[in-house]
Amino acid sequence: MKGVQRALWQWLDQRLHLEPLAEALWQNLRKVVPPHVNWLFTLGATLAALLAAQVGTGVLLMAYYKPSAAQAHHSIEHLSYEVPLGWFIRSLHAWGSHLIVGLALLHLIHVYVYGGYKKPRELTWVSGVLLLALLLGFGLSGYLLPWDQVAYWATVVVTQSADSVPLAGPWLRRFLIGADEVSDPTLGRFFVVHVILLPLGLLGLMGLHLLLVRWLGISPLGRADEPAPDSEALRQRGGHPFVPYHLLKDLAAVWVGLGVLCTLALLWPSPVGEPADPLVTPLGIKPDWYFLPPYQLLKYVPEAVGVLIPPLFFLLLLLLPFLDRSPERHPRGRSRAMAAGVLVAACLLLLGVLGHLSETTRTILGITYHFDILGWPSHAGGKAAP
Ligand code: HEM
Structure with missing residues (x-):
């Protein structure tokens, strides 16, 4: 087997000259990781694995889902009750969305606490915030697809708030839902956004994010204006090379993450709701948990102000590395x-x-x-x- 592998590698290398690339990759994977890197730093790898699983279950669901107001709900019933293991794939996808957003928020908090967004990792942070925006977009567009009462009316509530955006409000709402009311064209739009536009953006941004993470390495805890310690200095302080030590830790965390996902999907399968009925408004309809803060905020402040706060908050988050210019990374030196x-x-x-x-x-x-x-x-x- 080894002989076949070597022959195949030589064949490829003679044509594509891959040896220098493989050598650079190996050097990068052997870089020593700072000693403070603990289990919390496995959140990123677990996220990446859950996203890969999410794409896989999403592709399987697409084989049965029909994106039209007349057929969507029936296709979900067929998938959940008749297709072998359809209920499980659907539940994996639904629970995956909650775990992914939850882990992305934990990862963001962790990077914030350790000052991982400071020079030279500003672009890693910016790509991360854009990734988070895409994940929320997945949540919003995916919520409508089952076309049940909760999905329908939660989308009505969320998209109605777009109406209050100063000047462009009504136009923006129509652009979002493709009609005067949430209806068949809305489902078509949300489907295209969910299965084509957002996955394309996710692929590009995740590639960039992971490339930057590997290129720059994990940030040390020292000040951002001091030269980064090299591998030898990190080794002397107790650091280990990424391969095999940290890679094994990442794989263990991924294993646990996927285990939690399967357990949740097995124990609490996704229910099939009542079909959407635009004439019957159910009581107490709410968006998914991660949209609850902006949804609730709209009840306390005038709508025209409330709808502008979440985008402004995101803008501040995006610009954080350029606003917080102090070079200190350690949380103890950053009390404010x-x-x-x-x-x-x-x-x-x-x-x-x-x-x-x-x-x-x-x-x-x-x-x-x-x-x-x-x-x-x-x-x-x-x-x-x-
Ligand atoms: C799709 C979601 C994401 C994936 C797959 C991902 C993946 C990763 C991985 C594997 C790492 C290295 C290990 C670690 O620190 O956990 C990392 C580091 C980092 N991530 Fe993410 N991430 C995602 C979202 C985010 C978000 C939402 C932010 C912040 C807004 C962010 C900002 C960063 C930064 C600044 C680092 C470097 C930390 C350092 O060097 O100390 N990432 N990410």
Whole structure:
């Protein structure tokens, strides 16, 4: 077998002169990684693996899904009840979307805390923020595809807010949904965005992101204005080469990530909802959990202001490496950046929780509360029956 491999390699090398490329790749993979790199640094590799699985399950779903208002819901029923393992592939894809967005947010927080966005990794950060925007775009466009009541009305709620964008609002909403109301043309648009435009963008941006990560290596904890330590210096401080040490850690984390995904899909398969009915508005319709903070924000501030806050927030995130110019990377030397990060995370979390609770009735410690549209609780009757 080894002989065949060597002969094949020689055949390719004689034609394409691959030897220098293979040597450079090997040198890169043997680079020593800074000693502070722990299990949290496996989040990126786990994300990449889950995204690959997501593309795989998405391609399988496409073999059965029909992107028209008349057939979409029926094709989901057929896939879930009749196609062998169709329910499992669908559930893997649905749970995959939640895990991917969750891991991307954790990865962002981790990079922020370790100052990984500072010079010379500004472009790695920018490509990461754009990747996050694409992931949210996948979430928004994919939510509508089952064409059930929740999918339909959540899309109505989210796209209605586009109406409030100053000056271009009504035009923007029509551009998004391709008609006056969410209907067949909307499904066609969202499908094309979900299965063609976003995957193309994802492929390009992920290639760039991973190339930059390998090219620049993981950032050391020292100041960004000091020269980066070379492999020998890192080895003396207790660092290990990426191959095999960190690669094995990455593979172990990927294994756990895929295991969690399969377990979730097996234990909680995706339900099939009621078919979309534009004439019947169900109560308490909400977008996916990661859109809850901007959705809830719109209830507290005038819509024209509320719709501008999320894009502005993204712009600030994109420009972060150029706004925060302090060379310090260690979280202990960046108390103001840490405080700002905690404040933003707390606001997003609070809005998310209020959004989740709003318009529901819950029994907490034996007392029943009704949470109004703003998420404020009011006493809804005495103690619940035990
Ligand atoms: C599709 C999603 C993404 C994938 C597949 C991905 C993949 C990776 C991988 C494999 C690493 C190296 C190991 C690690 O630090 O975990 C990394 C590092 C990095 N990522 Fe991501 N990432 C993604 C999204 C993001 C996002 C949303 C951001 C931030 C907005 C980001 C910013 C960075 C930065 C700045 C580094 C360098 C960190 C350092 O050198 O200390 N990435 N990414």
